[in-house]
Amino acid sequence: MTTDERKLFLPVILGTARQGRMSEHVARFVYEEVAKRDGVETELIDIRTLKLSIEDAGEAIKDSHFSETVERADGLVIVTPEYNHGYPGLLKHVLDTNLKEYIHKAAGICGVSAGGFGGTRVIENLLPVLRELGLVTIFWDGNFSGVHKIFDAEGKLLDQSYVKRIDKFLNELIWMSKVLRHGRENVPLV
Amino acid sequence: MAEKTKMLCPDCGVEMNYHAEKIDYNGSPDEETDGFDADFGGVVEEAHSCSLCGKTLLRKAAQAGV
Numbered sequence: 065m066t067t068d069e070r071k072l073f074l075p076v077i078l079g080t081a082r083q084g085r086m087s088e089h090v091a092r093f094v095y096e097e098v099a100k101r102d103g104v105e106t107e108l109i110d111i112r113t114l115k116l117s118i119e120d121a122g123e124a125i126k127d128s129h130f131s132e133t134v135e136r137a138d139g140l141v142i143v144t145p146e147y148n149h150g151y152p153g154l155l156k157h158v159l160d161t162n163l164k165e166y167i168h169k170a171a172g173i174c175g176v177s178a179g180g181f182g183g184t185r186v187i188e189n190l191l192p193v194l195r196e197l198g199l200v201t202i203f204w205d206g207n208f209s210g211v212h213k214i215f216d217a218e219g220k221l222l223d224q225s226y227v228k229r230i231d232k233f234l235n236e237l238i239w240m241s242k243v244l245r246h247g248r249e250n251v252p253l254v
Numbered sequence: 255m256a257e258k259t260k261m262l263c264p265d266c267g268v269e270m271n272y273h274a275e276k277i278d279y280n281g282s283p284d285e286e287t288d289g290f291d292a293d294f295g296g297v298v299e300e301a302h303s304c305s306l307c308g309k310t311l312l313r314k315a316a317q318a319g320v
Contacts, residue, residue, distance in 0.1 A: 251271070
């Protein structure tokens with residue numbers, strides 16, 4: 065099978081385990097939008113389900129399914145709420161369990177906030193972490209401001225402008241994922 | 255200059271593409287960590303990816319040979 069025959073694999077990571085998380089609605093919405101794209105496969109990864117040890121950290125506590133999923137991925141969508149201007153500690157704990165699986169792969173962030181800034185502060189905080197992990201971040205973000213007004217209690221999207229916004233976000237993520245796959249597999253470092 | 259030994263994909267058997275280097279800062283020269291490079295303060299690791307299946311493997315640069 066050649067590179068072009070393989071579908072891109074772009075999993076969506078739901079980056080919080082908190083009860084009542086509105087980010088779950090965002091993650092499911094983005095997951096469904098990714099799934100609509102031709103030539104793309106996706107999977108929703110809920111970090112609540114990973115059950116990682118807190119007795120240690122890093123690659124010592126890898127979850128085999130999560131690692132295999134990231135290994136297979138060409139790019140990642142990370143959906144993260146903004147908690148006290150930062151990212152959830154559990155999300156960092158999860159991301160730190162892999163390294164080689166991320167190198168030269170694309171990453172896009174969807175920030176979620178109850179207030180009006182659409183998670184911009186958490187996105188800015190997360191960018192240097194992703195860079196150090198070896199991921200290549202895109203310059204489009206998903207900004208979900210006032211998330212309680214974007215979705216109803218059942219997760220139905222109330223503001224259709226987000227379909228267009230995520231369309232642009234995914235265009236960029238898919239482009240970067242294709243380019244980086246070609247680079248990983250064909251362009252030598254030196 | 256002699257070329258480094260190519261890595262082969264363990265699943266597909268084809269030559270992998272060497273596309274990145276990363277420093278692993280674990281270990282120290284005091285512990286005589288295998289592959290420790292004092293110039294970088296850690297172990298230089300090479301990332302290689304398979305063009306058929308996409309698998310990525312790391313190899314310590316010091317083990318790459320020539």
